[in-house]
Amino acid sequence: MNRTTTVRVDIETYEGLKKLSTELNQPMQKIIQEALAEYKRKVILSKTAEAFAALKKNNELWEEETEERKLWENTLQDGIEQ
Template sequence: MLNKTTTVRVDIETYEGLKKLASELNQPMQNIIQEALKDYKRKVILSKTAEAFAALKENNKLWQEEIEERKLWENTLQDGIEQ
C-alpha cells in the first residue's frame, strides 16, 4: 500500500528550519516531521501524567488509597516466586 500524503502549511521560518535540519541529518523532511510529532505526543502524555499525579497527591484520601495499593503490590514481590 502506498503512503498517502497531504500538504501542511507552515510559515517560512518553520519551513527553512525544517529544510536545514533535514539537510543536516540527511533525512527527508517528512521523517523529521514524523519524529517531531512522535516526540511531541510523548511530551504531552508525560505532561498530562505528571498533572494527574500531582492532582492525586493533593487529594489526601485518594493519595492514601494509592499508598495502600502500592504496599499491596510490594508484597507480591516477596511471594517467593523467581522472576
C-alpha cells in the same frame, strides 16, 4: 501505499525544516514524523505528571494509592521465584 497531504507552515518553520533536512540528510517528512512522535510523548508525560500531582493533593485518594502500592510490594515477597 503512503498517502500524503500538504500542510501550510510559515517561511521560518519551512527554512528551519529544510536546514535540518540538509544537516541530518533525512527527508523533511521523516523529521516531521519524528518531531510529532516526540511531541506526543511529551504531552503524555505532561498529562501524567499533572494527574499524579492532582492525586497527591487529594489526601484520601493518595492514601488509597499508597496502600495499594504496599499490597503490590508484598507480592514480590510471596516466595514465588521470578
